[in-house]
Amino acid sequence: MRTVYSVSQVNAYIRRMFEEDYLLPHLMVRGEVSNLKYHASGHIYFTLKDASGTLSCVMFAGRRRGLSFHMQEGDLVIVSGNVDVYERDGRYQLYAQQIIADGAGLLREQFERLRRQLEAEGLFDEAHKKPIPRFVRTLGVVTASTGAAIRDIIHVATRRNPYVQIILAPAAVQGEGAPESIVAAIHLLDRIGPDVIIVGRGGGSMEDLQAFNDERVARAVYECDTPVISAVGHEVDTVITDYTADLRAPTPSAAAELAVFEYDSFRRDLLMTQDRLTEQMERRLQADRQRTEQYRRHLRLLSPRMQLRDRRRQLALLRTRLDESMRRSVDDSRRRLERAGDPAARMRAILERDRHRLQLAAGRLEAHSPAARLAGGYGYVETAGRKAPAAPVRSVADLTPGQMLRITLRDGHFTAQVDEILSGPETAGERDKGERTDGRV
Numbered sequence: 001m002r003t004v005y006s007v008s009q010v011n012a013y014i015r016r017m018f019e020e021d022y023l024l025p026h027l028m029v030r031g032e033v034s035n036l037k038y039h040a041s042g043h044i045y046f047t048l049k050d051a052s053g054t055l056s057c058v059m060f061a062g063r064r065r066g067l068s069f070h071m072q073e074g075d076l077v078i079v080s081g082n083v084d085v086y087e088r089d090g091r092y093q094l095y096a097q098q099i100i101a102d103g104a105g106l107l108r109e110q111f112e113r114l115r116r117q118l119e120a121e122g123l124f125d126e127a128h129k130k131p132i133p134r135f136v137r138t139l140g141v142v143t144a145s146t147g148a149a150i151r152d153i154i155h156v157a158t159r160r161n162p163y164v165q166i167i168l169a170p171a172a173v174q175g176e177g178a179p180e181s182i183v184a185a186i187h188l189l190d191r192i193g194p195d196v197i198i199v200g201r202g203g204g205s206m207e208d209l210q211a212f213n214d215e216r217v218a219r220a221v222y223e224c225d226t227p228v229i230s231a232v233g234h235e236v237d238t239v240i241t242d243y244t245a246d247l248r249a250p251t252p253s254a255a256a257e258l259a260v261f262e263y264d265s266f267r268r269d270l271l272m273t274q275d276r277l278t279e280q281m282e283r284r285l286q287a288d289r290q291r292t293e294q295y296r297r298h299l300r301l302l303s304p305r306m307q308l309r310d311r312r313r314q315l316a317l318l319r320t321r322l323d324e325s326m327r328r329s330v331d332d333s334r335r336r337l338e339r340a341g342d343p344a345a346r347m348r349a350i351l352e353r354d355r356h357r358l359q360l361a362a363g364r365l366e367a368h369s370p371a372a373r374l375a376g377g378y379g380y381v382e383t384a385g386r387k388a389p390a391a392p393v394r395s396v397a398d399l400t401p402g403q404m405l406r407i408t409l410r411d412g413h414f415t416a417q418v419d420e421i422l423s424g425p426e427t428a429g430e431r432d433k434g435e436r437t438d439g440r441v
Contacts, residue, residue: 008087015085018092022132024083029055029094030102033075043072048079048094057081057092061237066098069109077100107206111213113238118215119266123222124243130227132247133195135266136259138165140194142185143169149202149231149252156256161263167194178211182347190224197224197279198255199241202229212239221245259267299389304380315365329354380408384415396421 005013011111018024031048038044042061047054057079059067060184071077080098087089118124125153139157150168157164169185172178182199189197197223201212211217212232222244230245231252242248249255301305333350381393384406393399402416 003178007090011085011087011090014092015087018084026080027083027094028078028080030078031055033071033073033077035071036071044096046071048077056091057096058093059096059099064099066096069101069112069438071099075108080101091146107210107213111240114213114215114218115243118218118240118244123218128222130246132227132229132259135261136161136164136195138167138187138194138307139256139259140167140170140192140197141170142169142182142189142197142199143201144173147173147202152251152253153198153256156253157260160257160260162262165194167192172211174208174211176205178212178216181215182214184213185215185227186220186224189378190226194226196227196229196259198229198231198249198259200249200255201227201233201246202252203234203237207385209233209237209239213240214240217241218244229255229259263420299391302392303390304382304392322365325361326354329357382406382408396423407421 029048031050033046034049034054035045035047037046042064044059044064044067046057048057049055059081066080078100079094079096080100081094081096083092085092086093086171097207101107122128139153141150141153143153145168154166157166167189169189171185172181186197186199199212201209209232218240219229221241228245229247229249230239230241231249231254232239232241233251235250249258331342333347333354333394336350382390382405383393383398384390384404390406391398393405399405399418401418401421401423405416407414407416
């Protein structure tokens with residue numbers, strides 16, 4: 001009679017067969033990743049597939065050190081591990097110990113490793129980015145001399161500014177020796193000193209763009225004293241120089257757009273700014289003219305000449321009033337004499353009284369006369385600067401040593417220079433000692 005086995009016995013037997021097999025305990029399998037799942041526990045579950053089959057795989061959390069990149073759906077990988085049976089489910093799977101990228105995936109792994117290394121060194125920090133000059137007159141370009149990239153850059157740059165100077169440092173952009181060629185071209189342009197350098201090439205596969213993922217090229221871009229724009233491939237392509245450059249452009253044409261200012265737009269803005277400045281300057285000058293005219297009128301009213309003219313008018317008015325008063329007084333006296341009995345005595349008394357009134361009026365008039373004040377030993381002092389208008393001097397606080405003055409006396413005027421300034425009134429004792437006062441304030 002044939003032996004009947006349980007399911008667990010069969011699964012255990014198969015597992016022992018897998019463990020005793022010479023190949024399955026140490027196996028390397030190449031395939032495409034699918035059904036990828038990063039579990040919350042840290043385990044990674046996925047399936048390897050090729051054109052005709054699939055293989056279930058698992059990498060436990062304790063083995064995650066064997067994965068140096070972030071695995072994604074569709075990646076081509078090589079998985080190292082052992083094949084074993086999971087007895088509970090009765091199915092076998094590949095237990096991964098190490099996973100590396102295969103082909104383009106390997107380049108992606110190298111890219112990620114270098115990116116993390118340079119980022120940790122601080123080569124991507126925004127604090128190290130140099131600003132791109134707004135008005136570029138000299139443009140340096142590192143690319144192939146026969147590629148489409150240089151034609152696009154020249155076309156866009158000269159369209160935006162026909163006066164820009166373009167300096168090409170030709171370099172191999174793919175294949176053997178490309179990194180060394182790009183580094184040498186960057187160093188050459190940095191010594192020449194253009195306003196900005198564009199480093200780039202047209203699109204291609206990841207293998208074609210690999211020269212711009214080279215550590216030497218990345219460091220040359222970072223260490224360049226001239227601002228660098230990285231313009232490699234198409235918008236979806238990303239290389240290491242995009243991170244170390246001062247600015248990343250999606251394409252070489254876009255790099256030329258970013259680097260070269262538009263001359264016609266700049267000229268229009270300049271003319272508009274000139275018109276605005278001219279208009280503002282004219283308004284400011286007009287306001288200053290009006291303000292100056294107001295000051296001139298105000299100073300004219302405050303000038304000694306205008307004040308003397310006003311005093312003369314007041315004096316003439318007082319004289320007119322005095323004459324009228326005298327005529328009225330004489331007429332009154334005449335009428336009183338005609339009514340009085342002794343005309344001669346009355347006339348003398350009236351004349352004596354009127355003479356006394358006249359003397360009093362003349363004294364008051366003389367006290368208001370500027371000429372009388374000048375005749376009494378006083379003088380009128382005003383500043384005599386050439387640039388500033390004359391102004392009356394009312395206090396020694398208005399004076400400075402070396403200042404020129406104009407002094408008007410009764411019979412003329414003269415100029416004097418301030419030699420010394422003494423505060424307080426001059427005493428009789430100082431005059432008796434013979435201190436010099438002429439020309440001194």
